[in-house]
Amino acid sequence: MSNQKVDYQPPITERNRSQIIIGIDFGATFTAAAYAVASDGMRKVKVLSQWPKSFARPIKGFPKQPKIETVGYYNQYLNMVGWSESEDEVISYAGYPRPGIQKIEEFRYHIAPLKDANLESPPLPPGKTIEGVMVDFLSHVRQSILSQLPDASDLSLDASHISHRYFITIPASWDEDARSKLRSMAIEAGFRVRSETDFALVTGTEAALFQADFDDSSSFQVGDNILVADCGGHLVEMVTYEVKSKNPLRLAKCTGLSVEAAGASAISSCFHNIVREKIKKMKLVNRPPRVYAKCRDFFRSEVIPQFGNPDYPPPAFLDLKRAGDFWCDVGIELEFPEADIEEGCMWFTKEEMLSCFDPSVNQILGMIEEQFCAIKLQQKTLKSCLLVGGSLVNPYISSRVNSCLSLHEIKVIQSDTNLTCVKGTVLAGMRDVYD
Incomplete structure (x- = not known):
């Protein structure tokens, strides 16, 4: 984080002196x-x-910390587990849930999916609902956060006067009904929500601008129109803001929101469908031994972070006919040429990989064009674009998005794509305290 001075620093009053502002970037992934x-x-x-170890297993290509996966693990007693110091409580050494443990993913997205989304609810433990999983997850997140905060003495504060205020990110596309649901679930999860000042909601796009302004206050000025492209794991959201003031930072939307389910999850889903079709061609009576799981992990840990790099994939080790192809070691000794399995590896062509990435990338580029045209119709100038979100870790996506912005002569502002929103959420809360 930048060490530059912050121009706007109002005096601290007795009312807010002992407040701890906590920002939570609650992502779908x-x-x-x-x-x-x-x-x-x-x-x-x-x-x-310092998240629980079973929620912080290292995944190649993804940060080991400070982010944790937005997932829930349930045992046979329908209790959410994995929030202790036992590294082996939930996940085996191979990285899979232990027998009797059920992993629930992508539950946050189901609270307010896009209207045209055709989603199947993830398999849930008996008697559990999506809302119930959300409450369980938020409850453990809250408790883990409190356990990580330093003691009042370390902060030179009077413990009897300390108050916590939570600011949590939400998608810009969430309507009031979705916001109300989250507040209700937060109360059930143990958050003290006496008013919106105790548990305030901040869109990820706004939080990103707060952090970008803090990192480099010269990156945009009053009157500038800034496109924020939040390329998350599920949703990609874009909206353009006009900067109304700098100290404190005030923003006003000047375009409608562009939103698509075009993140890394959609890309992965396309790849998973390809894998399923290959597995069908194996025509095995018994279920293939973890072929799907190995391919899924390979795509997440290797392809998503590296696809688009000129040095990836490395040269094929079988023959020149496989040059440029991708392989995943699925640990099968038998040959299944019809399923593209040779020498224990399942193979994928570059064309197959592009068929996974290009639909989402084309949607993202279309959203940029939509925002650019909306600004042009208002006879305004789009000066810069702030890029944030985990999907931009992929070189192919990042390269094509930057090329598109370059064609429109739009300056790219790129902060820490992984932590911009969580830091910016705290800064948004600090502004609220000083008002």
């Missing part, structure tokens, strides 16, 4: 949290990193 003490000002935002 990953969650992170950070905090700051009001009396310290905006220069000391600290990201939390």
